[in-house]
Amino acid sequence: MIRKLIEKIQKTDAPIVVGLDPMLSYIPEHIRKQAFEEFGETPAGAAEAVWQYNKAIVDAVYDLIPAVKPQIAMYEQFGVPGMTVFQKTVDYCKEKGLVVIGDVKRGDIGSTSAAYAAAHLGRVQIGSRSFAAFDEDFATVNPYLGTDGVKPFVDVCREEKKGIFVLVKTSNPSSGEFQDRLIDGKPLYEHVAEKVVKWGADCMEGDYSLVGAVVGATYPEEGMRLRKMMPNAYILVPGYGAQGGKGADLVHFFNKDGLGAIVNSSRGIIAAYRQEAYSQFGEAHFADASRQAVLTMREDIRQALASKRMKIF
């Protein structure tokens, strides 16, 4: 799957993932109104609004980008109707040819991680048949429980040719509280990075492993060191845009081949119409604003990479 992701990045010339993290407050009034009229001010109504919003944005940007990253928490908060729309969103994006990164940050003891891996990347055996539940292409994984919590995901990646991104250094302000603490002279996140290399060593597709890493755009210096420590790990980079990460910060996350990183923007794209810079589109044309925001982000990253004489491919 990492090979497919790279091919899509090369084809679109855009190492960009759009985070489908729909808050109700982002969704234009006319979509909410119609959904509430049909299903009431209920979780089913909220889920319908999310679905219509997602669909319009995906329709407007799918030809420009390689991948999307739905954040499952935003769907889970609406209960079962929310999870139904999470699944519909995953399915629809795959139909549109997009690579889907399920931002689920799961992780547990071995047997439980195996169930999560089956839920999001693999298949579950039911009697004589097997089924895929949510069937994303990639999932994000939390490493706090150590190897036996991550291994079941790696096993499924190898079997199903899927991929994972392990949380190494997260984008949030307090990520340093534990992740930056020094252990034998090195921050915890570097110890996690060493494990990422190990976990990913025997599931390579070409130059890159099915086991990647999450490193926040908000920590460019850490990103530079981690890039070197994990040469074969694709880095999923959240924190661009709304969280404060800038194009110039991103170059360090890429390898010399112009590959090795994919940058996420969520709010900055899906709620672009609410920003001053895209206000000319108006709420009615929110999806066009999202398309323009993708084009602007792509240009920002291209220029940053060009200034460092890096080629996307």
Add this chain to the structure above:
Amino acid sequence: MIRKLIEKIQKTDAPIVVGLDPMLSYIPEHIRKQAFEEFGETPAGAAEAVWQYNKAIVDAVYDLIPAVKPQIAMYEQFGVPGMTVFQKTVDYCKEKGLVVIGDVKRGDIGSTSAAYAAAHLGRVQIGSRSFAAFDEDFATVNPYLGTDGVKPFVDVCREEKKGIFVLVKTSNPSSGEFQDRLIDGKPLYEHVAEKVVKWGADCMEGDYSLVGAVVGATYPEEGMRLRKMMPNAYILVPGYGAQGGKGADLVHFFNKDGLGAIVNSSRGIIAAYRQEAYSQFGEAHFADASRQAVLTMREDIRQALASKRMKIF
């Protein structure tokens, strides 16, 4: 909610939580057969089998125990029908008067953790109305992202009088890989424990905080130290039984008041009928075997506490 949990523990004289972690392979043939006849060998069929299995076990043990802990991964692997049965199970257990600990191990950056907290413990605003999605009483939380990933859960606990258990030292074999590493002379899990104390300081109900901790029964020495470090945190103790933890190991997790810990057993209770010790019940009477296993576990813990001259209350 921690007060309610303590009252239930005192009333049942059993600091026990039954882990509702249904693997299809645990479910007796006659239940699976009937569910598959009705819904086919499909996720809906699997979910129905899980529901009937859970219901029978809850009916057989609810008067003996204060709480249950459904492990959401086991439901998530069956997709939307699985999540529907997760919700039905939570609702049913609450109807039966049980405290429900959602073993979800969620944790993310602030705004996303807020959505998870709303999904599992709080309410979500939809237009002019508000709804609770899964509405467990407690949830387990992963601390890797630091304070801003945990704080939204704590805020919801305070508002809704719910509770969380933060992963401190997990029960699995490789938990030490990161959690045991020394930072300023102390293992990482002790640094997390210090934060648990801090996070929980301003949401006390009587002697205990709404912010508790997860510490595995498989690490009794660590449990002893952590018990002293977090005097007001209730400790959720997984790893008893099938994972190797024994009654005698558990005494260190309790405070002198006989409170402060609740011990989970999953497979050991719900799949008791498959063990040699309960084979006289047979597959048809699997729920009776579960009841007997609860009684045996209760006795094991009572004796262990008595031998240390601890009273449950």
